[in-house]
Every structure is written in C-alpha cells, then in structure tokens.
Amino acid sequence: MKKKKTEKKITDVHRNLFLSLLLPFLLLNTAQAQDTLKVNLQDFIDRGIERSGQVSYEEHSVSMSENRVQQARNQRILPRVEFNSQHGVVPGVKSEVDGLSKGEYYLDPDLENDWEDWGIFTRAEINAIQPVYTWGAINNAIEAAESGAKAAEYQFSAVTAEAEVQLFELYYSYLLAIEVERILSEAEDQVAKIERQIDEMVDEGDPDLKEADVFQFEIFKTEFEVQKVEVEESLASITRIWNYVMDGEGDVVYEPEESFLDPVAFDLEAYDYYQQTAVANRPELKGVDAGIEALEKGKDAVKAQQFPALFLGISGSYANTPNRPRQTNPFIINNTNYASAAVGFGIRQNLNFRSIRNEMERADIEFNRVRDLKDALMDGIYLELNENYREASVAETRANQTQEALSTARNWVRHEQLNYDIGFGDVEDLLDAMQKELELRVELKQNVFDLNKKVAALYRASGISVKQLSVN
Numbered sequence: 179m180k181k182k183k184t185e186k187k188i189t190d191v192h193r194n195l196f197l198s199l200l201l202p203f204l205l206l207n208t209a210q211a212q213d214t215l216k217v218n219l220q221d222f223i224d225r226g227i228e229r230s231g232q233v234s235y236e237e238h239s240v241s242m243s244e245n246r247v248q249q250a251r252n253q254r255i256l257p258r259v260e261f262n263s264q265h266g267v268v269p270g271v272k273s274e275v276d277g278l279s280k281g282e283y284y285l286d287p288d289l290e291n292d293w294e295d296w297g298i299f300t301r302a303e304i305n306a307i308q309p310v311y312t313w314g315a316i317n318n319a320i321e322a323a324e325s326g327a328k329a330a331e332y333q334f335s336a337v338t339a340e341a342e343v344q345l346f347e348l349y350y351s352y353l354l355a356i357e358v359e360r361i362l363s364e365a366e367d368q369v370a371k372i373e374r375q376i377d378e379m380v381d382e383g384d385p386d387l388k389e390a391d392v393f394q395f396e397i398f399k400t401e402f403e404v405q406k407v408e409v410e411e412s413l414a415s416i417t418r419i420w421n422y423v424m425d426g427e428g429d430v431v432y433e434p435e436e437s438f439l440d441p442v443a444f445d446l447e448a449y450d451y452y453q454q455t456a457v458a459n460r461p462e463l464k465g466v467d468a469g470i471e472a473l474e475k476g477k478d479a480v481k482a483q484q485f486p487a488l489f490l491g492i493s494g495s496y497a498n499t500p501n502r503p504r505q506t507n508p509f510i511i512n513n514t515n516y517a518s519a520a521v522g523f524g525i526r527q528n529l530n531f532r533s534i535r536n537e538m539e540r541a542d543i544e545f546n547r548v549r550d551l552k553d554a555l556m557d558g559i560y561l562e563l564n565e566n567y568r569e570a571s572v573a574e575t576r577a578n579q580t581q582e583a584l585s586t587a588r589n590w591v592r593h594e595q596l597n598y599d600i601g602f603g604d605v606e607d608l609l610d611a612m613q614k615e616l617e618l619r620v621e622l623k624q625n626v627f628d629l630n631k632k633v634a635a636l637y638r639a640s641g642i643s644v645k646q647l648s649v650n
Contacts, residue, residue, distance in 0.1 A: 217424065218435040219349050220645060226345040226423045233341050236334040243323070243330035250323040253316050256306050263302040268514060270295030270501030280503035284510045297501035299514055308490040310523070315482035318475045325472035332465030339461065339638055345423070346634045346644045350627055352420060353439040355413040357623040362406050365616050369402060372608065390606075398609055439623050442647040444633050446574060449567050452640040456563055459641025463559070466552040473548055477541040483534050486527040494519040559639065566636040573629040580622045587615040 217225075227233055270292040273283055283289055309316060376395060417431060424432045457463065499514040511518075528534060594608040634644045 213430045215430055215432050216435045217432050219346070222349050222423070222434075223342050223345045223645060225425075226348075227338060227341055229423060229425060230341050233334075233338055236330075236337045240327070240330045240334050243327040247320070247323040247327050250316075250320045253309070253319065256308055258307040259304070260306070261302070261304045263300070265301075266299045267296055268299045268499055268502070269293050270297060271503075281506035283503060284505050284507060284512075292501070295501050297499050299497070299499045301495070301497035301514070303495045304493065306492040307524075308492070310488040310490055312487045313482040313485045315479050315487070318479035318482065322472045322475035322479060325468045325475060328468035329465045329472060332461040332468060335461035336465065339641075339643065342644050343634050343638045346647070347631050348416075348419065348423070349434060350439065350630050352416050352434050353436060354623055354627045355409065355416050356434075356437070357439045358409050358620055359413055361616065361619045361623070362402075362409055365402070365612070365619075366406070368612060369399060372612075373399070394606060394609060398613065439626050441577065441626050442630050442633055444574075444647065446571060449564070452563055452567060452636065453560070455640045455642060456559055457556075460559060461641070462555055463552070466548065466555055469548050470545070470552065473541065473545040477538070477545060480534070480537045480541050483528050483537070484531070486525045489524050489526060490521070491524050492521050563636075563639040566632065566639045570629070570632040570636045573625065573632040577622070577625040577629045580618060580625050584615070584618040584622050587611065587618045591615045 271283060271289055272292040272295075273286040273289050275286045275288075278286060372395065376392060380392070420432045421430075496517045497512075497514055502512060502514045504515045505512045591608075591611040594604075594611040597604075597607075630647075634647065637644050637647065
C-alpha cells in the first residue's frame with residue numbers, strides 16, 4: 179500500500195511537468211548545457227507569450243479586424259474610383275471634299291482611312307462615386323467594424339491570459355521537479371546510513387536484526403531507486419521544454435530564478451469579490467458585449483438598404499490621336515480624339531426587397547444568438563469561478579495540514595533514529611518513519627504546487643493576470 183502511494187506521488191509530479199505543451203517537445207533532444215541562465219517568472223511568461231503560436235494567430239486576427247475598420251472608413255470618401263485606358267496604332271483619315279476643314283470631316287460621307295498615315299491612339303477614362311446620404315448605412319458599418327475590432331482584441335486578451343496560466347504552471351513545474359530531486363537526494367544519504375548500519379549488524383551477527391528487516395530494506399531501496407530515475411527523467415523533460423519555450427540555442431540551459439517551491443503570496447478573499455471582479459474584468463464578457471454592439475450596428479446598416487441612397491457621380495474621358503482631328507460639332511464625337519467631363523447627382527435603390535428582408539432576419543437571428551451566448555458564458559464563468567474558489571480554498575488547507583503532518587513525521591524519524599542508534603530501535607519502524615517522512619515531503623511540495631496552480635486558475639477565472647502573483 180505504501181508503495182502505491184509513493185508511486186502515485188511521483189506519477190502526479192511527472193504528469194504536471196508536461197501540462198498543455200507536451201506534444202511539441204517529444205522530439206527534442208536533451209540539451210548539452212554549458213551555461214546556465216536564471217529566469218524569473220515574469221520573463222519566462224513574456225518569452226513564452228512571444229513564442230506562442232496560438233497567441234500569434236490571435237494577434238493576426240486583431241490586425242485583420244483593424245484592417246476591416248479602415249476598409250469601412252474608406253467608404254466615406256470616394257468608395258468607388260475607376261480608371262482605365264486603351265492604347266494602339268490607328269490610321270489617319272482623308273477627305274476628297276475641297277475646302278472642308280478638318281474639324282468638319284464628319285460632313286463628308288465618303289471619308290476614308292489614310293493607310294499611309296499612322297498615329298498612336300490613347301484614351302483614358304475615370305469614373306468616381308461619392309456618397310452624399312445613405313441613411314446612416316456607412317456610419318453604422320464603420321461602428322460595427324470598430325466594435326468587431328474590440329471583440330477581436332478581447333479575444334486576444336483571453337487567449338493571452340490562458341497562455342499565461344499555462345506558462346505559470348510550467349514555471350512552477352520546474353521548481354517542483356527540482357524540489358523532489360532535492361528531497362530524494364537528501365533521503366539517499368539516510369538510506370545509505372541505514373544500509374551501513376544493517377551491514378555492520380549482519381557482520382557482527384546482531385540477534386536483534388531480523389531477516390525480514392533485511393528483506394524489507396532491500397525492497398525499500400529498490401523502490402527508492404525507481405523513484406530517483408522517474409524524477410531524473412521528469413527533470414530532464416522539463417528542461418527540454420524550458421529550452422524550447424525560451425528558444426534555447428543548445429549551449430545555454432534555462433532555470434528558474436528561485437531555488438525552492440514556496441506558496442505564492444495570496445490571501446483568499448470572499449467569493450463575492452472574485453465574482454464581481456470576473457464580471458468587470460473577464461475579456462470574454464467584454465468581447466461578447468463588443469460583438470453584440472457590432473451586430474446591433476450591423477442590423478442598422480442592413481435596414482438602411484431599404485431606402486434610396488443619394489450619391490454624387492463624377493466622370494471624365496479623354497482621347498488623343500495626332501493624325502485624327504477633333505470635330506467641332508458638340509453633337510459629334512470623334513472617339514479617338516475628344517475630351518469630356520460630367521458631374522451629377524444620382525439615386526441608387528436596391529429593389530430586391532425580399533433579399534433585404536432575409537438579410538434583416540439573419541441579422542436579428544445572429545444578434546439574438548450572440549446575446550444568448552453571453553448568458554451561456556456568464557453561466558460557465560460562474561460555475562468555473564465557484565469550482566476554482568472551492569479548489570483554491572481546499573488546496574490552501576491541504577498544504578497547511580500537510581506541513582503539520584510533516585513536522586510530526588520528522589519528530590517520528592528522529593525518535594526512531596535515536597532508538598536505533600542506541601540499540602533499542604527496530605529497522606521496520608525506522609523504515610516506516612523514513613518512508614512516511616519522504617512521502618509527506620513530496621506530498622507537501624505537490625500540494626504547494628497544486629495550491630499555486632489553483633490560485634492561478636482562480637485569478638484567471640476572475641479576470642486577474644497571474645503576473646500579479648508573487649512568491650512568499
């Protein structure tokens with residue numbers, strides 16, 4: 179039974195070392211470190227965020243939403259401007275009518291191409307539309323895009339906050355592995371001391387030494403060696419993960435700035451405090467509010483399509499061919515040599531009212547869907563917050579009680595060791611005391627790690643950055 183408990187402690191330690199970034203690191207080789215660089219929690223989180231693919235992806239989403247805002251704003255001034263030009267080589271024209279000026283060539287019904295006179299033909303046209311009044315369609319579209327950009331920013335904040343929690347756990351996982359390794363290293367000295375004492379008793383034929391005690395010690399030592407290997411491999415794995423997060427070059431190994439795993443500075447407030455903080459600070463809620471505002475403005479923009487939009491039209495056209503004369507009659511245009519411009523007001527009306535009605539219905543459905551999403555999100559946040567608050571409270575009590583149990587176990591070990599040294603002790607009792615102390619030392623560090631993790635989860639559920647947590 180003791181073996182199973184000890185194995186469970188080590189297994190829990192090993193499992194927590196990998197957290198959410200496990201898969202990308204399975205193919206990494208153990209770094210042959212020559213230099214060691216100490217990193218504090220803030221720098222580790224900042225570096226991890228900088229190299230996070232998910233955070234980078236969401237950051238591009240923010241850039242895309244900002245681009246859509248600019249695109250919507252561009253609809254205010256000349257949203258449609260078109261320019262095109264044509265170029266070629268064309269023959270000139272000639273007339274057999276005496277006294278007919280080149281500006282009146284259109285009067286000659288027998289006008290012919292002059293195949294001996296070639297010229298470069300160039301024509302350019304420009305058309306532009308400037309909205310004058312659209313019943314608020316453009317302004318609503320801009321405001322909808324701006325609200326959508328805010329929603330994207332809040333989504334980016336939510337993803338960043340989640341990544342910070344994962345990196346927070348990864349940082350303290352390293353400290354946990356170091357602590358467990360240190361505990362086993364210190365326990366190894368005690369095991370070696372007992373082994374020497376047992377060997378002396380065997381050599382002297384001490385009648386107080388039972389053969390069962392020797393067998394039990396051998397079993398204990400074998401299990402202890404397995405635990406050492408598990409912790410060593412866990413520490414090697416977490417080192418590779420750290421080098422990946424910190425983008426290590428292979429000749430530098432990164433380690434936590436701290437050397438001991440201690441509880442973070444934390445005073446558990448009343449539940450209402452965290453609930454109010456979550457409602458005010460959770461980026462997911464702010465993002466949904468921004469999304470609701472965007473959809474509401476989008477609905478107004480769709481409604482504006484029911485009414486005619488007033489716009490100003492501007493057009494200009496110019497063509498030039500040196501070997502073809504421009505005609506002087508205002509009703510006759512030589513399409514290879516002319517200049518024209520026009521400015522006027524126009525009305526544009528979408529007459530597909532069925533399509534407009536469908537768009538309005540779809541906008542209403544989407545608006546109601548996102549509004550219901552906020553209610554569902556609030557339900558999830560309250561459940562998450564309540565569970566995290568409970569777990570943080572229990573984790574704090576468990577860590578404190580384990581500390582007291584460890585103090586009792588240490589007194590037990592000292593008592594058994596003293597009795598054993600003066601010849602009145604029992605090997606089995608000493609091994610039981612040592613094993614219990616070892617289990618409680620590992621369990622205490624595991625509980626401290628769990629406490630820090632639960633507090634970080636509570637902060638995340640409350641919308642508070644884990645960067646605000648510091649170590650006692």
